[in-house]
Amino acid sequence: MREKYVKKFSCLLPKLRRFAYGLSGSVVVAEDLVQEAFARLLSSEGREEQYMEKWLFRTVRNLHIDLIRKEDIRDRHSERAREFSGSDIDGTAQIENLITLVHVRELMKQLPVDQHEVLLLIGVEGYSYREAAEILDLPMGTVTSRLTRARSRLLSSYSGSNSSKKMAVDGGVK
Amino acid sequence: MSGQVTDERIGNVEVRLLCAYIDRELDEQSRAEVEDLLRLDSEALHYVIQAKKLNALTRMALDADLNQPEARAAQKKLDDQLKSYQKEFTVSKKQAWSRVSNYPYFAMAATIMLLFIGYQTGSLSLDFEVQKQLIALEKEKNILLAAVEGERNRVLEYIPSGQTEKWKSDNGFLQAELMPIRTLRTENNQYCREYKEVVMQQEKVESRHAVSCRVGKETWRVKMILLNGESKTM
Numbered sequence: 424m425r426e427k428y429v430k431k432f433s434c435l436l437p438k439l440r441r442f443a444y445g446l447s448g449s450v451v452v453a454e455d456l457v458q459e460a461f462a463r464l465l466s467s468e469g470r471e472e473q474y475m476e477k478w479l480f481r482t483v484r485n486l487h488i489d490l491i492r493k494e495d496i497r498d499r500h501s502e503r504a505r506e507f508s509g510s511d512i513d514g515t516a517q518i519e520n521l522i523t524l525v526h527v528r529e530l531m532k533q534l535p536v537d538q539h540e541v542l543l544l545i546g547v548e549g550y551s552y553r554e555a556a557e558i559l560d561l562p563m564g565t566v567t568s569r570l571t572r573a574r575s576r577l578l579s580s581y582s583g584s585n586s587s588k589k590m591a592v593d594g595g596v597k
Numbered sequence: 598m599s600g601q602v603t604d605e606r607i608g609n610v611e612v613r614l615l616c617a618y619i620d621r622e623l624d625e626q627s628r629a630e631v632e633d634l635l636r637l638d639s640e641a642l643h644y645v646i647q648a649k650k651l652n653a654l655t656r657m658a659l660d661a662d663l664n665q666p667e668a669r670a671a672q673k674k675l676d677d678q679l680k681s682y683q684k685e686f687t688v689s690k691k692q693a694w695s696r697v698s699n700y701p702y703f704a705m706a707a708t709i710m711l712l713f714i715g716y717q718t719g720s721l722s723l724d725f726e727v728q729k730q731l732i733a734l735e736k737e738k739n740i741l742l743a744a745v746e747g748e749r750n751r752v753l754e755y756i757p758s759g760q761t762e763k764w765k766s767d768n769g770f771l772q773a774e775l776m777p778i779r780t781l782r783t784e785n786n787q788y789c790r791e792y793k794e795v796v797m798q799q800e801k802v803e804s805r806h807a808v809s810c811r812v813g814k815e816t817w818r819v820k821m822i823l824l825n826g827e828s829k830t831m
Contacts, residue, residue: 429682436679440672441659450668458675524658531655545620546652547659552622570620571612578647 428464431475438548439479445543446487448532456486480558484540491536530577538573541566546574608640615641619648741771745796749775750815753790772797787811789820 439460443453460482464475531539544555545566552570556563607615610631617623618631635642662668748764752775756762761776778791789810796803806824809817 426682426686429679429686433679433683436675437663440663441656444663444668445655445659450663450665450671453663454671454675461675461678523654524661527651527654527658528662530651531658542655546648547656552617552620567613567616571616574616574619574648574651575607575612577651578644581647581651 425465428475432461432464432479435476435479439483442480442543442548443483443487445531445547446484446536446540447490452490456483456490459486477554477558480544481560484559488536526581530580533580534573534576538569538576541569542573542577545570607644608638610634610638610641612644615644615648619645619652737770741766741798745771745773748773749792749794749809750817753777753792753809753811753817754815758790770798781808783810790817791823 439457440453443456444450447453460479463482541555544550544558552563552566556566605612614631744766752762756777758777758779761774764773774795776793778793781789783789787810789808791808794805804826805822807819808821810820812818
């Protein structure tokens with residue numbers, strides 16, 4: 424039983440880490456969330472294997488909500504942006520990519536947590552609306568309305584400022 | 598674009614519908630319908646392209662960050678823990694097998710099992726062999742009996758009454774003595790013959806006193822059995 428859990432968990436680990444990191448904005452906190460979920464998985468005997476994936480995502484998400492209640496997690500998103508924006512830059516294409524990624528990170532942190540988690544599950548991890556609703560324990564209608572709001576909000580910001588940022592970076596390199 | 602985006606529609610298409618299209622929630626027919634709309638609505642098309650790009654970029658951004666050395670260092674503890682579990686499972690599997698295979702009774706039980714399987718397989722093949730031989734014997738007997746019948750037909754057709762004809766099969770397995778006793782003619786002009794027959798098959802002797810009638814050239818059918826005896830040769 425335990426061996427099965429560990430094997431399946433190992434397969435899901437990259438997705439879980441990405442989700443946890445997307446939610447928390449810190450690789451350290453993300454790792455704590457994933458580790459805690461793993462520990463809970465091992466201590467919970469008799470859980471159905473077929474529900475394990477959803478259970479893990481739900482656990483990570485609930486742990487993250489608990490964390491938000493304890494501290495202001497938004498500060499970490501700013502730290503992360505600073506942490507990774509100073510990486511080595513080589514060539515215009517890479518600069519454009521980097522700026523775009525930094526830009527995306529900035530956009531994502533503007534979203535409320537409830538919209539953010541829906542977008543991560545559906546847009547990034549590729550879960551269906553129904554699966555996301557099960558993970559988040561929400562009605563499907565709530566999931567879809569959060570998703571559309573999140574997307575429209577992000578896209579309005581993205582399209583509005585993307586061109587000006589890119590031009591500024593290109594100008595800076597020259 | 599920011600001024601044109603509403604919660605309800607992009608261009609002339611509902612945002613919910615566009616999202617369902619982006620997230621592959623629509624069936625084939627609905628997808629085709631949305632694609633028709635997108636061909637006519639550049640604003641909606643732009644939304645779809647940008648939303649897909651944003652999904653991909655978000656994923657890229659997260660993966661890029663998780664591949665940084667700082668992230669790798671944070672992940673090491675859990676990765677090591679998982680590796681040690683995997684090792685533990687592999688070792689415990691090997692140990693379980695070695696415990697079983699080293700147990701003295703295991704070898705004995707395995708031997709008995711193999712012998713039993715061998716015996717079963719052997720007896721099965723033996724049974725099969727016996728069956729095969731029995732079928733072959735039966736076949737051979739039928740051939741021989743057919744040969745006796747052929748000989749009987751020949752004797753009844755050509756041999757005069759009172760004369761004994763001896764016959765022996767090629768392999769010597771079967772011998773027969775046939776003697777027509779008399780010839781009869783029925784009311785409808787059918788010829789019949791009374792005869793005596795002794796068939797010897799190794800230790801067994803079958804004797805028959807019967808009447809057969811002619812139904813065609815060298816073809817006689819038993820009409821009446823007057824005496825049918827069986828005895829063993831000394």
